[in-house]
Amino acid sequence: GAVVSQHPSRVICKSGTSVKIECRSLDFQATTMFWYRQFPKQSLMLMATSNEGSKATYEQGVEKDKFLINHASLTLSTLTVTSAHPEDSSFYICSAEDRGKNTEAFFGQGTRLTVV
């Protein structure tokens, strides 16, 4: 099946610094990627929809200036958490749609972000 690679899997950063998370579709082209956030013992909540070559669409309550999304190619989307604070500590996970198939979205392995 299609593979989505997310990197890094774990990151610890200091408050005030920025962290970039990459999401790559390895063997298919993804015009659309989705970024989700999962707090401990909770479900996944959609943060934003990333469209190749255009601006991301953010969900209500998600600060676009804090969570910068870039989708510059059909195989790569990045999420940058700017000026991170401890409350940004969470599990971030991306998914990508194979534009040749509409039946499923493929998920990355997730990134556990800890801000200290």
Added chain:
Amino acid sequence: GEDVEQSLFLSVREGDSSVINCTYTDSSSTYLYWYKQEPGAGLQLLTYIFSNMDMKQDQRLTVLLNKKDKHLSLRIADTQTGDSAIYFCAGHTGRRALTFGSGTRLQVQP
């Protein structure tokens, strides 16, 4: 938007069948999915069902869909300790992103 609800916890003995239930509100979802998440890991797609189907079977997994009641279930036959995980049902919103249920923690006792 879509609301998806699941029971939070299920405990079964190894070898028994597990049934995880899910209810949803948006009947326009074309596909409904079941994902498995092991501790600290990402999501693994287990199976999905197209909205015009009532049932889908894939080895030990059986998905039942009752569109009238907006009820989806996942049955795992001969449950093994390796099946212990959190199971999420999910459906599409109009923008093709997925709306996830709260997740059901399945605990399999030896």
